[in-house]
Amino acid sequence: MVLFGRELEQKRLAELVDGVGERGGALLVRGEPGVGKSALVATVRRQLGPSRTTILTATGAEPEQHLPYAGLNQLLYPLRDTTTALPATQRTALRTALGLVDGPAPQTYLVGLAVLNLLSETAATTPLVLLLEDVHWLDRATQDVLAFLARRVESEPVVLIATARDDEPTRLDDLPSLTLRPLPPEDAEELLDHVAPDLASEARKRILQDAAGNPLALTELPAARTGPLDHAFAARVAELPEATRTNLLVAALNDSTSLAETLKATGTDALGPAAGLVEVDATTVTFRHAMTRAAIVRSATPAARRAAHHALAATLTEPGRRAWHRAAATTGTDETVAAELEAAAGDARRRGGVAAAIAALEEAARLSETDLRRADRMLQAADLAVESGRRDVVDRLLAAASTMHLTPRQRALVTWLPTGFDDGVREGAAGASELATLAGTVARDGDLDLAMRIFWSTAMRCFWIEPGALARERITAIADELPVDPADPRMVAIAAYVTPLTRGAEVVAALRELADRTTDPTVIRFLGSAALQVGAFDLAARFSLAAQPGLRAEGRLGLLSRALAVQAWSHARLGDLAAALPAAEEAGRLAHETRQPYMVGLARAVQAEIAALRGDHELAEKLAAEAERVGLAAGARPVLATVQLARGLAALGAGRHADAVAALLRVFDPADPAYQLALRCYVVAELAEAAVHCDRADVVRGLITELEQAPTTSPALHHGLRYARAVLASDEDAEELFRVALQADLTGWPLERGRLQLAFGEWLRRRRRAAESRPVLRAARETFDALGVTASSDRAARELRAAGEVTPDREPDALGDLTAHELNIAQLAAEGLTNREIGQRLYLSHRTVSTHLHRIFPKLGISARGELGAALRREG
Numbered sequence: 001m002v003l004f005g006r007e008l009e010q011k012r013l014a015e016l017v018d019g020v021g022e023r024g025g026a027l028l029v030r031g032e033p034g035v036g037k038s039a040l041v042a043t044v045r046r047q048l049g050p051s052r053t054t055i056l057t058a059t060g061a062e063p064e065q066h067l068p069y070a071g072l073n074q075l076l077y078p079l080r081d082t083t084t085a086l087p088a089t090q091r092t093a094l095r096t097a098l099g100l101v102d103g104p105a106p107q108t109y110l111v112g113l114a115v116l117n118l119l120s121e122t123a124a125t126t127p128l129v130l131l132l133e134d135v136h137w138l139d140r141a142t143q144d145v146l147a148f149l150a151r152r153v154e155s156e157p158v159v160l161i162a163t164a165r166d167d168e169p170t171r172l173d174d175l176p177s178l179t180l181r182p183l184p185p186e187d188a189e190e191l192l193d194h195v196a197p198d199l200a201s202e203a204r205k206r207i208l209q210d211a212a213g214n215p216l217a218l219t220e221l222p223a224a225r226t227g228p229l230d231h232a233f234a235a236r237v238a239e240l241p242e243a244t245r246t247n248l249l250v251a252a253l254n255d256s257t258s259l260a261e262t263l264k265a266t267g268t269d270a271l272g273p274a275a276g277l278v279e280v281d282a283t284t285v286t287f288r289h290a291m292t293r294a295a296i297v298r299s300a301t302p303a304a305r306r307a308a309h310h311a312l313a314a315t316l317t318e319p320g321r322r323a324w325h326r327a328a329a330t331t332g333t334d335e336t337v338a339a340e341l342e343a344a345a346g347d348a349r350r351r352g353g354v355a356a357a358i359a360a361l362e363e364a365a366r367l368s369e370t371d372l373r374r375a376d377r378m379l380q381a382a383d384l385a386v387e388s389g390r391r392d393v394v395d396r397l398l399a400a401a402s403t404m405h406l407t408p409r410q411r412a413l414v415t416w417l418p419t420g421f422d423d424g425v426r427e428g429a430a431g432a433s434e435l436a437t438l439a440g441t442v443a444r445d446g447d448l449d450l451a452m453r454i455f456w457s458t459a460m461r462c463f464w465i466e467p468g469a470l471a472r473e474r475i476t477a478i479a480d481e482l483p484v485d486p487a488d489p490r491m492v493a494i495a496a497y498v499t500p501l502t503r504g505a506e507v508v509a510a511l512r513e514l515a516d517r518t519t520d521p522t523v524i525r526f527l528g529s530a531a532l533q534v535g536a537f538d539l540a541a542r543f544s545l546a547a548q549p550g551l552r553a554e555g556r557l558g559l560l561s562r563a564l565a566v567q568a569w570s571h572a573r574l575g576d577l578a579a580a581l582p583a584a585e586e587a588g589r590l591a592h593e594t595r596q597p598y599m600v601g602l603a604r605a606v607q608a609e610i611a612a613l614r615g616d617h618e619l620a621e622k623l624a625a626e627a628e629r630v631g632l633a634a635g636a637r638p639v640l641a642t643v644q645l646a647r648g649l650a651a652l653g654a655g656r657h658a659d660a661v662a663a664l665l666r667v668f669d670p671a672d673p674a675y676q677l678a679l680r681c682y683v684v685a686e687l688a689e690a691a692v693h694c695d696r697a698d699v700v701r702g703l704i705t706e707l708e709q710a711p712t713t714s715p716a717l718h719h720g721l722r723y724a725r726a727v728l729a730s731d732e733d734a735e736e737l738f739r740v741a742l743q744a745d746l747t748g749w750p751l752e753r754g755r756l757q758l759a760f761g762e763w764l765r766r767r768r769r770a771a772e773s774r775p776v777l778r779a780a781r782e783t784f785d786a787l788g789v790t791a792s793s794d795r796a797a798r799e800l801r802a803a804g805e806v807t808p809d810r811e812p813d814a815l816g817d818l819t820a821h822e823l824n825i826a827q828l829a830a831e832g833l834t835n836r837e838i839g840q841r842l843y844l845s846h847r848t849v850s851t852h853l854h855r856i857f858p859k860l861g862i863s864a865r866g867e868l869g870a871a872l873r874r875e876g
Contacts, residue, residue, distance in 0.1 A: 005187030020127040024153035026160040031180035034216030037163040060137030063255040068353020071142030090114035110555025112148030120845035127157040136168035140355030143171035155848040182213025196222035233295035243270035257284040265311040320344035338367040386420035432467040459497035496530035500678040504712025521550025535716030540570040561590035575751025582824030601630030605642035612649035615790035640674035653791030660690035684720030754783035830868040
């Protein structure tokens with residue numbers, strides 16, 4: 001069957017589903033109500049037929065939005081008995097989300113991975129098509145899982161087709177989309193003539209005008225002889241018997257399609273006259289169109305709607321659903337119902353339904369009998385909304401709560417909660433000094449847990465923005481008064497963020513003490529960030545790597561992206577580009593998926609740094625510009641500082657030393673948005689190297705004198721200072737300073753060793769000590785070749801030739817043909833992980849991993865998995 005005026009749209013959908021056996025894909029079909037979205041999907045479904053594919057369906061309904069994973073329950077109902085093959089953690093997460101077992105609250109992304117693997121296994125025998133209608137009315141938890149799936153089905157025999165109204169936002173809005181427009185006049189006339197060939201001329205003209213090209217209106221209005229379309233549906237309902245209207249209203253307001261519930265609530269079975277509006281089978285009652293359902297509810301009186309909700313509440317045994325219907329039947333306040341909704345919020349939270357919990361708490365607040373309880377429930381909802389990235393909800397709730405008489409704790413929450421977005425880097429959020437004062441007050445009032453949460457926000461603000469020296473001193477003084485052991489990991493991390501230099505020595509010592517006795521992945525993750533602040537990049541890489549297995553297992557992809565970003569930043573500074581590159585790529589991808597724009601910017605900036613070290617200056621500038629746009633939007637200083645580092649490295653590699661100095665000096669200028677108190681300390685070597693080549697050494701000497709006074713044992717800072725002293729020294733002192741620097745413990749810091757060797761070799765050659773320079777330069781080149789630091793390797797080769805040694809050209813790097821994502825998969829496979837284990841680690845299905853490996857082998861010139869290790873070692 002060909003739909004009127006929809007040939008091109010049909011063709012696009014047909015192409016998508018026809019290729020499902022070879023590839024997957026996702027598409028969001030948008031359009032106004034009645035424009036033909038459901039008809040188009042139904043036509044595709046008929047064309048598929050039962051033999052070619054397995055089809056799973058779910059349809060969003062407005063009353064079900066507050067039920068966590070209601071849509072996912074619909075979609076996976078035919079597969080409910082096939083979850084046993086999933087890994088235990090995934091199986092538990094999925095079954096908990098679906099309400100089949102009790103378990104710890106599952107992370108959305110862990111549920112998503114479980115669903116991805118479940119669908120992948122199902123599709124292994126028969127390609128799979130997911131048809132999802134009215135996704136704007138699916139519960140948010142289901143939408144989040146669907147968005148996760150849609151990003152990952154490309155390599156699976158799975159196609160996802162969703163429909164949504166064009167004026168309703170969804171979590172799938174990033175998908176490729178197809179927008180259905182009203183039919184053009186000639187197609188509208190053809191459809192109307194097909195539906196009602198005997199219409200009188202005037203009626204035909206009026207219907208064409210009222211329908212405005214809407215296919216459903218063109219189909220329904222000839223029978224109703226009224227307009228607009230919603231009035232036509234209401235008019236049809238008004239003509240039905242009263243008992244039928246009551247049955248329809250109960251069914252329309254029910255958050256289930258259960259026929260038994262509808263009949264029990266009404267006490268009658270009077271749906272027969274509504275056959276054209278609903279479909280009834282042995283167990284369910286469903287509406288033929290969402291507009292019918294909406295028209296039924298809209299046309300009922302408020303009293304009738306309340307009575308229908310009350311009747312439903314009386315029939316239900318599930319506490320959460322019953323509470324919602326009782327709330328809808330209540331006018332005014334009712335503390336008993338409010339408490340039931342608060343309990344329902346707890347149940348939703350335990351299933352991972354954060355959005356459902358927020359909605360229940362908001363409704364509970366509306367029914368609360370006192371301002372104290374109302375504000376408390378609003379603030380609980382706002383706290384959860386911060387966790388799920390719902391800034392609009394937080395702003396609305398806090399604005400309402402601010403008008404009430406609040407307790408000191410509640411006022412503290414109103415001030416602190418907005419800082420939970422983008423690490424507090426947002427207009428209107430409380431400043432770092434204000435937050436520290438607030439934390440101190442809350443601690444004195446006895447709520448130490450909240451005080452520490454607020455103080456952590458304070459510390460994060462000191463990383464992303466610059467509060468100034470006086471504010472840092474005040475924050476430190478307040479921190480010292482908190483009744484918390486200074487060796488507590490939280491206090492160590494806070495000290496690293498607030499006082500990375502003045503207390504750097506204590507922080508480094510504490511981090512080394514904590515390295516072997518901390519197991520919580522969340523704690524390990526922020527210790528990695530703390531290590532980065534104080535320049536202990538070896539520890540930062542170690543902590544961030546150690547945190548990742550736990551964060552992956554728990555599905556905490558937001559925190560995982562941060563751990564990966566720290567790993568990438570640290571490994572890039574250490575020179576381990578083979579580890580830094582895939583970590584930066586995954587950090588950026590997950591940060592985008594979890595809506596953390598500044599972490600996306602930081603990941604892009606690190607990717608720019610890596611590109612500069614590899615000698616790809618064009619790519620480095622492209623990535624730096626992308627990161628800079630993110631950083632400038634809110635003055636995210638770590639992003640902008642890393643951008644200038646990348647530009648400085650690119651300029652150094654191209655021999656543009658004055659440009660390198662200009663870029664790197666920005667990181668040291670307190671008036672520049674790229675200034676960052678901690679990170680400026682870790683680009684000293686690059687700045688000194690550039691300065692000596694363009695007569696700017698005096699500027700750098702002044703900065704070195706200042707940094708030498710810092711009471712810190714920061715490895716990165718002291719490695720940089722030793723390098724700078726050597727390259728800036730007089731001829732009489734330089735050799736000794738180079739040898740002292742090379743004798744330092746550079747275990748795990750190969751880039752620093754290579755940089756020192758190159759600079760020392762150049763110094764020796766320029767003093768006509770060519771024979772002495774050659775082994776030093778040769779060692780430098782070997783180091784840079786091993787690290788993949790192309791620009792420095794080429795420079796060492798030129799110096800070797802100038803010193804009289806013939807050095808072979810560097811072999812082409814086959815790793816350069818791999819994407820960062822492919823490199824990550826190849827490395828994990830070389831370590832011996834199976835496809836399934838790699839998939840669990842990277843939140844992919846094992847079939848997607850297999851597809852990637854088949855692309856990787858030819859790029860590395862190998863044909864078997866067992867050859868990966870040797871190929872990576874050879875190319876590395």
